[in-house]
Amino acid sequence: MPSKEVPSSENLCPLEQANSYLRQAVKELNINKGLAEILSSPSKVITVSIPIKRDNGEVEVLTGHRVQHNGVLGPYKGGTRFHPMVTIREVSALAMLMTWKCALMGIPYGGAKGGITMDPKLYSVKELETITRRYTSELIKDIGPLVDIPAPDMGTSAREMGWMMDTYSTNQGYAVMGVVTGKPLSIGGSLGRDMATGRGTMLTVREALADVNRSFEGTRIVVQGFGNVGAAAAILMQNAGAKIVAVSRSSGGVFAENGLDVSALKAYADNNRSLAGFPQAKPISNAEILTLPCDVLVLAAMENQITEENAHEIQANIIAEAANGPITLNASKILEDGGATVLPDILANAGGVVVSYLEWVQGLSYLFWEEEKVNQELERIIVNAYRKVIHQSKERGISLRLASYTLGIDRVAKALVDRGLYSHQNT
Numbered sequence: 001m002p003s004k005e006v007p008s009s010e011n012l013c014p015l016e017q018a019n020s021y022l023r024q025a026v027k028e029l030n031i032n033k034g035l036a037e038i039l040s041s042p043s044k045v046i047t048v049s050i051p052i053k054r055d056n057g058e059v060e061v062l063t064g065h066r067v068q069h070n071g072v073l074g075p076y077k078g079g080t081r082f083h084p085m086v087t088i089r090e091v092s093a094l095a096m097l098m099t100w101k102c103a104l105m106g107i108p109y110g111g112a113k114g115g116i117t118m119d120p121k122l123y124s125v126k127e128l129e130t131i132t133r134r135y136t137s138e139l140i141k142d143i144g145p146l147v148d149i150p151a152p153d154m155g156t157s158a159r160e161m162g163w164m165m166d167t168y169s170t171n172q173g174y175a176v177m178g179v180v181t182g183k184p185l186s187i188g189g190s191l192g193r194d195m196a197t198g199r200g201t202m203l204t205v206r207e208a209l210a211d212v213n214r215s216f217e218g219t220r221i222v223v224q225g226f227g228n229v230g231a232a233a234a235i236l237m238q239n240a241g242a243k244i245v246a247v248s249r250s251s252g253g254v255f256a257e258n259g260l261d262v263s264a265l266k267a268y269a270d271n272n273r274s275l276a277g278f279p280q281a282k283p284i285s286n287a288e289i290l291t292l293p294c295d296v297l298v299l300a301a302m303e304n305q306i307t308e309e310n311a312h313e314i315q316a317n318i319i320a321e322a323a324n325g326p327i328t329l330n331a332s333k334i335l336e337d338g339g340a341t342v343l344p345d346i347l348a349n350a351g352g353v354v355v356s357y358l359e360w361v362q363g364l365s366y367l368f369w370e371e372e373k374v375n376q377e378l379e380r381i382i383v384n385a386y387r388k389v390i391h392q393s394k395e396r397g398i399s400l401r402l403a404s405y406t407l408g409i410d411r412v413a414k415a416l417v418d419r420g421l422y423s424h425q426n427t
């Protein structure tokens with residue numbers, strides 16, 4: 001739901017949005033109908049039942065999904081979301097975005113996404129472990145280090161990845177490090193993965209600021225969503241000199257005109273499970289935070305946060321999609337027509353999957369790197385992709401989003417042709 005609950009004529013279905021972007025890119029690249037159909041079709045759509053016995057003895061049956069979109073470039077890759085709004089259409093859209101994101105980054109993966117429709121806050125740790133293990137068991141034949149490699153997403157973290165890795169490994173009879181990424185360090189996780197998505201966002205914002213001869217120094221930034229991604233981005237941008245004036249969670253936000261101490265706020269939020277009551281900050285609603293005067297707005301919560309209903313009120317010059325799909329198609333156009341720079345999700349949040357790739361490479365080779373090396377590789381890959389997107393955007397006179405999509409989709413289309421899965425004669 002958009003933060004501001006107003007009636008909208010827009011189609012907010014994430015899959016419709018993803019397909020609309022794909023259609024625009026197909027047109028721009030002059031891709032023919034048959035190839036476009038392959039690009040839009042998921043390879044495998046899996047739905048599983050997850051029966052669990054709750055701590056109070058009652059039986060409950062949850063529903064989980066895993067969608068593998070297109071595996072032409074390599075094993076499927078993508079996060080696992082535990083959230084009440086998970087649907088098959090949402091997971092399918094997010095899997096498609098993963099295909100274009102991995103291709104844009106030049107990493108050898110196809111796209112996937114998984115999720116369970118549930119509110120993890122309503123379950124004990126023991127119940128969450130049971131749910132995660134059962135979900136993994138149901139998918140056991142469809143995942144694997146060369147098949148499909150899950151990772152964390154909304155509502156999951158290294159803890160759940162540890163349970164997934166253990167369930168899969170127990171089934172195989174030996175420790176399989178490459179089956180999931182975003183794992184705890186003790187079982188083959190990578191240094192730097194916990195901050196990687198936020199670091200990627202920070203790097204793309206840094207580059208966008210540099211392109212208008214600015215730096216983080218004195219830049220006023222608002223961050224919507226203070227979870228794995230948003231908190232890391234906020235801390236890294238503050239460390240680089242920015243002023244983080246407001247952040248929010250689903251339960252509400254906090255604002256401080258002269259900037260929040262976001263490291264202290266993270267510790268406070270971890271202890272109190274809420275931002276409310278943080279000293280020297282004022283409460284602010286989830287709708288208000290988006291329209292605050294600021295230089296940069298980082299969206300790190302979920303889909304459809306800026307729609308055609310609130311896009312006109314956004315004041316930031318640079319908007320970074322750290323979340324997947326936080327700005328609707330119509331809203332993107334309104335923001336861009338108004339002169340804002342929109343850093344699209346498949347570029348601005350790709351740091352997570354890039355370091356997942358580095359974690360997977362380390363796990364497969366049983367050789368682990370210093371954090372500095374991980375961060376250097378991440379920076380090289382993200383900055384390189386950013387420059388390609390800027391070049392494509394200027395050369396073709398298209399938005400950064402369409403530039404990112406066309407670069408990713410073109411790479412997948414070429415791979416399909418080179419593998420003989422599609423020939424240009426098949427029109």
Ligand SMILES: NC(=O)C1=CN([C@@H]2O[C@H](COP(=O)(O)OP(=O)(O)OC[C@H]3O[C@@H](n4cnc5c(N)ncnc54)[C@H](O)[C@@H]3O)[C@@H](O)[C@H]2O)C=CC1
Nearest residue numbers: 153154155197225226227228229249250301323324349352
């Ligand atoms: N974890 C990862 O490595 C990656 C995550 N992403 C995307 O980033 C986004 C956030 O993911 P995580 O940080 O992992 O999830 P998370 O569950 O750790 O954090 C999400 C945060 O957003 C807040 N939130 C939800 N709805 C909100 C609203 N309407 N207003 C304000 N805050 C709200 C939640 O309270 C929570 O603080 C998702 O879209 C996810 O797909 C993208 C790439 C990688």
Ligand SMILES: O=C(O)CCC(=O)C(=O)O
Nearest residue numbers: 078079151153352353356
């Ligand atoms: O780290 C990964 O493999 C996937 C991250 C993810 O789900 C995303 O980029 O949306």
